[in-house]
Amino acid sequence: MDRKKVLITRDLPGDAIKFLEADCDLLCAPSKDEMPRARLLELIPEADALICLLSEKIDKEVISKAPKLKVISNYAVGYNNIDVEFATKSGIYVTNTPDVLTEATADLAWALLLCTARRIVEGDSLVRQNQFTGWAPDLLLGLDVSCKTLGIVGLGRIGLAVARRASGFGMKVVYWSKKRKEDLEEKYNLEYETLDDLLELADFVSLNVALTEETHHLIGQREFSLMKKSAILINTARGQVVDEAALVEALKSGQIRAAGLDVYENEPQVHPGLLGLENVVLAPHVGSGTIDTRAKMAEMVVLDVLTALKGHKPINAIN
Ligand code: GLV
Ligand code: GLV
Numbered sequence: 001m002d003r004k005k006v007l008i009t010r011d012l013p014g015d016a017i018k019f020l021e022a023d024c025d026l027l028c029a030p031s032k033d034e035m036p037r038a039r040l041l042e043l044i045p046e047a048d049a050l051i052c053l054l055s056e057k058i059d060k061e062v063i064s065k066a067p068k069l070k071v072i073s074n075y076a077v078g079y080n081n082i083d084v085e086f087a088t089k090s091g092i093y094v095t096n097t098p099d100v101l102t103e104a105t106a107d108l109a110w111a112l113l114l115c116t117a118r119r120i121v122e123g124d125s126l127v128r129q130n131q132f133t134g135w136a137p138d139l140l141l142g143l144d145v146s147c148k149t150l151g152i153v154g155l156g157r158i159g160l161a162v163a164r165r166a167s168g169f170g171m172k173v174v175y176w177s178k179k180r181k182e183d184l185e186e187k188y189n190l191e192y193e194t195l196d197d198l199l200e201l202a203d204f205v206s207l208n209v210a211l212t213e214e215t216h217h218l219i220g221q222r223e224f225s226l227m228k229k230s231a232i233l234i235n236t237a238r239g240q241v242v243d244e245a246a247l248v249e250a251l252k253s254g255q256i257r258a259a260g261l262d263v264y265e266n267e268p269q270v271h272p273g274l275l276g277l278e279n280v281v282l283a284p285h286v287g288s289g290t291i292d293t294r295a296k297m298a299e300m301v302v303l304d305v306l307t308a309l310k311g312h313k314p315i316n317a318i319n
Contacts (some may be wrong), residue, residue, distance in 0.1 A: 002027050003023070003024060003048065004023075004024045004025070004046065004048040004309045005024065005025050005026075005027050005046050005047055005048050005049075005068075006020060006024045006025070006026055006027065006047065006049045006050075006051065006063075006305060007026075007027040007028070007040075007043050007044060007046075007047040007049070007050050007051070008026060008027075008041060008051040009034075009035040009051065009052045009053055009056055009164040010030060010031060010032075010033075010034065010035060010036070010053055011031060011032055012030065012051075012075060012250070012294070012297075012298040012301075013291065013294040013295050013298060013300065014226075014294065014295030014296075014298045015054035015145045015295075016295070016298035016299045016301070016302040017030060017298065017302065019079075019299075019302055020302045020305065020306065022307075023309075024049070024214075024306075024309070025048055027043045027046055028043060034055070034100050035056070037056075037057075037257070040056065040062065040164075041061070041062065041065060042063055043069065044065050044066045044069070045065050045066060045068075046068070047066055047068065047069055048068050048069065048070055048309060049069070049070055049071045049072075049308060049309055050066070050069060050071070050073065051073045051075060051156075051301050051302075051305060051307040052072065052073070052074055052075065052081075052082075053074075053075050053076065053081075054074065054075070054076040054078060054079075054080075054081050055063045055081070055267070055268075056081060056083040056299055057081055058072055058074075058081060058083065059083045059086075059269070060080075060083055063083060063086055063087055063090055063092065064086075064090075065095050066090075066092075067259070069090075069092050070092060070093065070182075070308045070309060071092060071094075071095065071305055071308035071309070071314060072087055072092055072093070072094045073094075073301040073302075073304050073305050073314075074094065074095065074096045074097070075097060075287070075297055075298070075301050076096060076097060076288070076297075077096050077097055077098050077101055077102075077105075077158075078210055078211060078237075078238060079094060079096045079105075079318060080211040080212070080238065084318065084319055087289075087319065089189065089310040089317040091107045091302070092319060093304075093308050093313065093314055093317045094194070094317065094318050094319050095300075095301065095304040095308075095316040095317065095318065096313075096316055096318055097288075097296075097297040097300045097301065098157060098291060098316060099157065100160045100296040100297055100300060101158045101287070101288035101293050101297060102196075103161055103293075104287065104288050104289070104292075104293040105158050105161070105164075105236055105287035105288055106158055106161035106162045106164075106165060107134055107290075108236055108262060108283065108286065108287045108313065109158075109206050109234050109236045109260075109262075109287075110162065110164045110165050112234050112236070112260025112261070112262065112281055112283065113145065113204055113232065113234050113260060114145065114216070115260060115281045116232050116234070116258040116259065116260040116279075116280075116281050117142050117143045117144075117145050117204070117232060117258075118142040118143075118145075119140045119141075119142045120281075121281050122140055122278055123140050126134065127313070132194070140174050143203070143230065143232070143257070145169050145171070145204070146169045146170050146171070146254060147169075147170045147171065147172075148169075148172075148203035148204065149171065149172045149173075149174060149177070149201055149202050149203050149204075150162075150163070150171045150172070150173050150174070150203070150206065151173075151174050151176070151199065151201065151202025151203045151204065151205045151206070152173060152174070152175040152177075152190075152196065152206050152208060153175070153176055153177075153198065153205060153207050153208060153218070153219075154165055154176075154177055154178075154204065154207065154208040154209030154210070154237065155175045155176075155177040155181055155184065155190070155208070156177075156208060156209075156210070158208045158236070158237075159177070159208030159209075160184060160188065162206050162208060163175065163188060163190060163317070164188060164204045167188075168191070170189070170191070170297075173188070173189065173190050173191070173200070174190070174191045174192070174193045174197075174198050174201055175190050175191070175192060175193070175203060176192070176193055176194060176198045177192075177197045178214075179207045180192050180250075181202075190255075194224075195218075195223075196226055196304070199223055199226040199227050199231075200227070200228070201225050201229075201231065202231060203228065203231060203232070204231070204232050204233065204234065205219075205227065205231060205232070205233050207219065207232045207233070207234065207235045207237045207239055207241050207242070208236070209237055209238075209241060210237070210238070211237070211238035211240050211241060214266070214295075215238075215241050215242045216240050217240070217241070218241050218242075218305055219241060219242045219243065219246075219247075220242075220243035220246045221243065221246040221249070221250075224246060224247070224249075224250035224255050225255065226254070227250075227256050229254060229255065229256065229257065230257050231256045231257060231305045232256070232257055232258045232259065232260065233256060233259040233260070233262050234259070234260045235259070235262065235263055236262045236263065236287045237263060238263050239261075239263040239264040239265040239266070239267060240265050242265070242274070243265075244264065244265040244266075244271045244274070245271065245273070246270075247259060247274075248271055248273030248274055248277070250308060251277050251279055251280055252273070252277065257279060258279040258280060258281075259279070259280045259281075259282060260280070260281045261281070261282055261283065262283040262284075262285055262286060263285055263287075264285075264289050266289070267285060268283065300316060303315070304316050304317070
């Protein structure tokens with residue numbers, strides 16, 4: 001094929017970009033830093049393909065400046081940053097990176113769950129501050145995880161992977177999803193509940209829904225009031241699924257016990273109320289952040305770009 005022009009907004013881990021460069025020209029050398037929007041808008045008119053990040057808004061303004069664009073490859077599974085409807089109308093494929101990051105993201109949900117239940121971060125800081133004065137019967141008591149009830153909100157690939165891990169802990173797993181999935185219920189021993197019932201039943205609530213208009217602020221003040229006072233909320237999905245101000249209040253007032261968060265409503269800003277609380281563990285949106293997974297995600301976006309530039313439908317096209 002004649003050499004097409006690809007815009008990559010940021011350098012990606014692994015060797016995939018080198019592979020892409022064998023066939024295509026890059027519109028700029030991939031940088032270690034975030035690409036300013038003005039630079040993206042300046043380069044996009046020349047691009048046949050775009051590889052972008054979930055932190056970049058690929059909206060009408062960007063897409064309408066890109067007459068040659070064949071494909072937008074999002075280096076993430078979630079694609080709420082892209083105006084997919086407008087891309088589709090403009091005849092542009094949109095792709096994402098499903099499956100490869102499912103297990104890593106489920107691992108992180110569990111890391112946050114165990115970390116909050118057993119107060120690992122509080123313990124770490126106590127030891128570092130030289131305040132560990134010896135074993136004590138009541139030192140940093142946490143919660144049992146084994147044999148408790150895990151509530152999965154959104155039974156997609158990641159939700160199911162979080163659920164599967166619970167069997168090793170002898171937990172009961174309940175779930176709510178837009179679509180009930182009876183085949184999975186039997187296979188993985190899951191019980192379907194309404195969202196309200198799940199919130200009342202669960203000791204741990206893991207959010208695994210995609211962000212859509214329907215899931216925006218799915219969990220707010222009313223939902224926290226349904227949860228157990230001993231409940232722990234884990235969010236590795238999208239920050240906007242939770243009303244963050246209501247979460248701060250629920251954590252402060254003891255309406256729920258703790259939260260483990262990887263995502264925030266206005267990333268990279270974090271609600272200042274969260275920063276002062278000890279009963280929340282804050283991770284910097286690293287759900288898929290393992291060396292292997294991030295390299296595989298780069299291979300996926302590159303393969304999808306090459307496929308689209310050859311005139312075929314990319315494997316991970318979502319439109
Ligand atoms: C990360 O949040 C992703 O959507 O891949
Ligand atoms: C969402 O896209 C998932 O993989 O669960």
